[in-house]
Amino acid sequence: MLKDRIEFQPEHDSDVFSAVPSAPAVFLLRGAESSEPYASKTANLKRRLLRLLSVPEERTRRLNLRDRVHSIEYTPTGSDFESGFLLYKTLRKVFPKTYSDRLRFRFAPLVKVHLENEFPRASITTRLGRGSGKNLYYGPFYSRVAAEKFLNDALDFFKMRRCVDDLNPDPKFPGCVYSEMKMCLAPCFKGCTDDEYRTEVVRVEDFLNTRGESLKRHLAVERDDASKNLDFEYAATIHGRLDKLTPVLQLMPEIVHRIDQLNALVVQRSSQADSVAFFRIDAGAIVGPIDFPISAAEHTKSQSMEARIQTALSGLVAAEPSEVSERMEHLAILKRWYYRGSRVGEIFFGDSNHVLPMRRIVRGISRVYRGEAPETSSPAAPEAQLQSKRVEDL
Numbered sequence: 457m458l459k460d461r462i463e464f465q466p467e468h469d470s471d472v473f474s475a476v477p478s479a480p481a482v483f484l485l486r487g488a489e490s491s492e493p494y495a496s497k498t499a500n501l502k503r504r505l506l507r508l509l510s511v512p513e514e515r516t517r518r519l520n521l522r523d524r525v526h527s528i529e530y531t532p533t534g535s536d537f538e539s540g541f542l543l544y545k546t547l548r549k550v551f552p553k554t555y556s557d558r559l560r561f562r563f564a565p566l567v568k569v570h571l572e573n574e575f576p577r578a579s580i581t582t583r584l585g586r587g588s589g590k591n592l593y594y595g596p597f598y599s600r601v602a603a604e605k606f607l608n609d610a611l612d613f614f615k616m617r618r619c620v621d622d623l624n625p626d627p628k629f630p631g632c633v634y635s636e637m638k639m640c641l642a643p644c645f646k647g648c649t650d651d652e653y654r655t656e657v658v659r660v661e662d663f664l665n666t667r668g669e670s671l672k673r674h675l676a677v678e679r680d681d682a683s684k685n686l687d688f689e690y691a692a693t694i695h696g697r698l699d700k701l702t703p704v705l706q707l708m709p710e711i712v713h714r715i716d717q718l719n720a721l722v723v724q725r726s727s728q729a730d731s732v733a734f735f736r737i738d739a740g741a742i743v744g745p746i747d748f749p750i751s752a753a754e755h756t757k758s759q760s761m762e763a764r765i766q767t768a769l770s771g772l773v774a775a776e777p778s779e780v781s782e783r784m785e786h787l788a789i790l791k792r793w794y795y796r797g798s799r800v801g802e803i804f805f806g807d808s809n810h811v812l813p814m815r816r817i818v819r820g821i822s823r824v825y826r827g828e829a830p831e832t833s834s835p836a837a838p839e840a841q842l843q844s845k846r847v848e849d850l
Contacts, residue, residue, distance in 0.1 A: 457546050458484055458529040466522055469509060476530065478502040479727065482542045483530035484550065485521055494521060495546050497539040501530060534733050535724035537793050537801055538745055541735070544789060556785070563784050564596030564791040565603040566715065569661065575623045575643045576657045577616065580604050584715065584780050584787075593715040594664050596740075596791040606707040613671060613701065615641045616653075616660050665714055665808075668705040675701065710805060711794050715740045715787070719806040721769070721817060723824045732824050734768060737803075741775035742786045750825055761821075762814040769812075802830045 464472055464485075481501040485494040485508070498504040505528065512520040533539040547555035563582035570577050571590040580603045585591050597603035611618060617640050619632060625646045635642035643653050662670040675698050682691035711718075722735040728747045735744035748768050752759065759767070777783045793799060802820040806812050820831060 457549055458482065458531045458542075460530050462528045462530075464509065464525050464528055466509075469522075472509075472528065473502060473506060476501050476505060476528070477532055479532050480534070480536075480539055481530045481532045482539055482546060483528060484546060485525045486527045486529070487521075487524040488526065491524060493550055494525075495543065495550060497533070497543045501532070532727040534727040534745075535801055537722065537724050537735070538727075538733060540793070541742060541744075541789060544785065561785060561788045562792075564787045565600045566593045566595035566597070567603060567607050567664070568593055569657075569664070571657075573622065575617060575653060577618065577620070578607055578611065578660065579620065580607060582784075584784050586780060592661065592664070595712055595715065596787050596794075597712060598709070598791070598795045602707065606704070609704045609707065610663065610668075611660075612639070613697070613704075614656060614660050614663070615639060616656050617641070617643060619644070665717075667708055667712070668701065672698065672701060672705075709794075711790075711803070713805065715783075717808065717810075719810045719812075720803050721806075721812055722801060722803045723817070723820050724801040725824060725827075732821050734772070736769060736772045736775070737790065738774045738776075739783070740787045740790070741777050741783050742790065743772050743775035746772055748821070750821070761818045765814060765817060765821075799830070 462472055462475060478500050480497070480499050482497045483495070483501060483504070487493070494508075496504070508519065509522050509525060510520075512518070512522065531542060533542060544555070544559060547558055551558060566581055566584070568579050568581045568585075569592040570579065571592060580600055581593075582600075584593055595603065597606065615638075617623075618634060623644050625643055627646050629645040631642050631645050631647070632640070634640035635644070635647060641648035641653050641656055643650075659670075675694055679691050679694035679698065682688070682694060711720075716739045718737060718740045720737040722737065722742075722744075724733045724735065724745070726733040726745070726747050728749075730751060731747045731749045733745035734748050735742055746768060748765070752764060775786070777786065793801075794803065802824055804813055804817050804820060816831065822828075823830065
């Protein structure tokens, strides 16, 4: 898992300290077979090892492993994203039963569309279902509050049910407040046919799959048709619905996709000189890194930058987590990095055909290599936006 290994002997500690780099890394300290290894990441490997393995100071409670460590394994990293992902893989291998608790995972909130239900509905969850199931998942969102806010506001434009019970349609059932307000087709008391309800569910799916573009196009066409027919009052009503749709779509950050279609490229600084590191996202699962040199080699100088990127990415085998929980963990890592206020590195999402925006990626590689600000600033969490608004109001 980790590339480099050094045997540690206290009497020759100076040789070890001079051999390790003063650079970011993930490391693993091993002692006797019966003892538990020590794994961590650090921004400066030499400094951390000096702290852990030097001769201990008198009257100090600082952790010291000098007399317990027999070997040091480590891999230099180029970014905090790479360090976090490599540490996750290392802990998953070394501590298969406790790695999740050690990393304090907070699984990403998702919108779940329950298509396996006879009368589909949507809800918020942090758990992915089996890959062979019919249910669809959209995310990751910053928090459950943000996901619930988006879902509730989005469903105001549709008439899909919001109740959580398994329905047994009965004409005698009185319905609920949503059916009274004409905001639900009310399959609970057969207020619609099965085909009508399924059509509405498909509209919700299209809305989520296209990140709201399907509804925006539909409302725009409906408004224009009303204007052509000189029905200006109805056109104004539709225009008002379009205005209400805009803030709802702003609650859907760029990273929010249908999970099985969440494909992207993350670009980070590399531990190798004159290079950047690529991480590919396949259906929410992370694979990488692979180093991409900025300057072309002699045999590739005739290739364009786009072609070189495609060639490099072809060397990354698609990530295929063996368990659903592993994909959830990858999403948690991706979500933690993406919504960070001081996010370093850039991410580029593929379209519905999994085609990446190569021209934007070329410019992004230059920014990451030069340490410049990303193309767009990191998305602020809804809670942070609200707090900022409160401060401005004071």
